[in-house]
Amino acid sequence: MTISTNTNGVKNEDTTGFSIRPDRTLSYSQSTPSQLCTEVSDEEMMGAVRTMLLGVGEDPEREGLLKTPKRVAEAMRFLTSGYSQSLEDLVNGAIFDEGHEEMVLVRDITFFSMCEHHMLPFMGRAHVAYIPNQKVIGLSKLARIVEMYSRRLQVQERLTRQIAEAVQSVLEPQGVAIVMEATHMCMAMRGVQKPGSWTVTSAMVGVFQDEQKTREEFLNLIRHQPSFF
Numbered sequence: 001m002t003i004s005t006n007t008n009g010v011k012n013e014d015t016t017g018f019s020i021r022p023d024r025t026l027s028y029s030q031s032t033p034s035q036l037c038t039e040v041s042d043e044e045m046m047g048a049v050r051t052m053l054l055g056v057g058e059d060p061e062r063e064g065l066l067k068t069p070k071r072v073a074e075a076m077r078f079l080t081s082g083y084s085q086s087l088e089d090l091v092n093g094a095i096f097d098e099g100h101e102e103m104v105l106v107r108d109i110t111f112f113s114m115c116e117h118h119m120l121p122f123m124g125r126a127h128v129a130y131i132p133n134q135k136v137i138g139l140s141k142l143a144r145i146v147e148m149y150s151r152r153l154q155v156q157e158r159l160t161r162q163i164a165e166a167v168q169s170v171l172e173p174q175g176v177a178i179v180m181e182a183t184h185m186c187m188a189m190r191g192v193q194k195p196g197s198w199t200v201t202s203a204m205v206g207v208f209q210d211e212q213k214t215r216e217e218f219l220n221l222i223r224h225q226p227s228f229f
């Protein structure tokens, strides 16, 4: 099976050549540098924030900034907490043998991540679909998978692919389809300064890649706006 990842469109050409083999579903991109995280103490992280405050010409001793290093260190720990989670713990055995073989789609899963180039946020919505091979997964677990990989330093393409790989590895379904739509603060607040631009990435596995009809059904379902909220 091959995952195709595309930017600025949801067409399905295989642009990456990335492939999942049964013997390496947890490839490098799934690995977590959690050991590195624990080697740096909170005090060291706070010291680095203090240095940054000095670097931007601020006075870390002024009242409003006294607790800022601690707050920033805590915020960074939270925003990267996905490094210390595992897929197995997250799924918690919530896989059910339902004999279901039709598409399951959880759409509009909001996510917040941080770009690894600038450590600035990018955020948007993820749409996660799969076609079961008898087994289904607890719906919230799909959102939790999105959350775990989002809470790391990322590029959107890798994030999209990791979610697809994760669903594939825990369920072994007939296919997985992911579309992520995000806006990047490093492109909005700084640099090229283009607020309002959206980046769309997709990853298609199995039948979603092989069968145009299945892919189109998925793309149609995420186009329609649900009306409840």
Ligand SMILES: Nc1nc2c(ncn2[C@@H]2O[C@H](COP(=O)(O)OP(=O)(O)OP(=O)(O)O)[C@@H](O)[C@H]2O)c(=O)[nH]1
Pocket (backbone or CB within 6 Å): 115, 116, 117, 154, 155, 156, 157, 184, 186, 187, 190, 191, 192
């Ligand atoms: N493909 C991809 N690029 C990203 C993502 N997040 C940020 N980038 C880009 O990473 C690139 C880094 O480019 P550099 O030239 O090294 O850094 P820079 O000088 O800060 O670039 P500018 O943002 O153009 O000012 C920029 O083009 C960003 O838009 C992402 O998720 N995917």
Ligand SMILES: [Zn+2]
Pocket (backbone or CB within 6 Å): 115, 116, 117, 118, 119, 120, 184, 186, 187
């Ligand atoms: Zn960036």
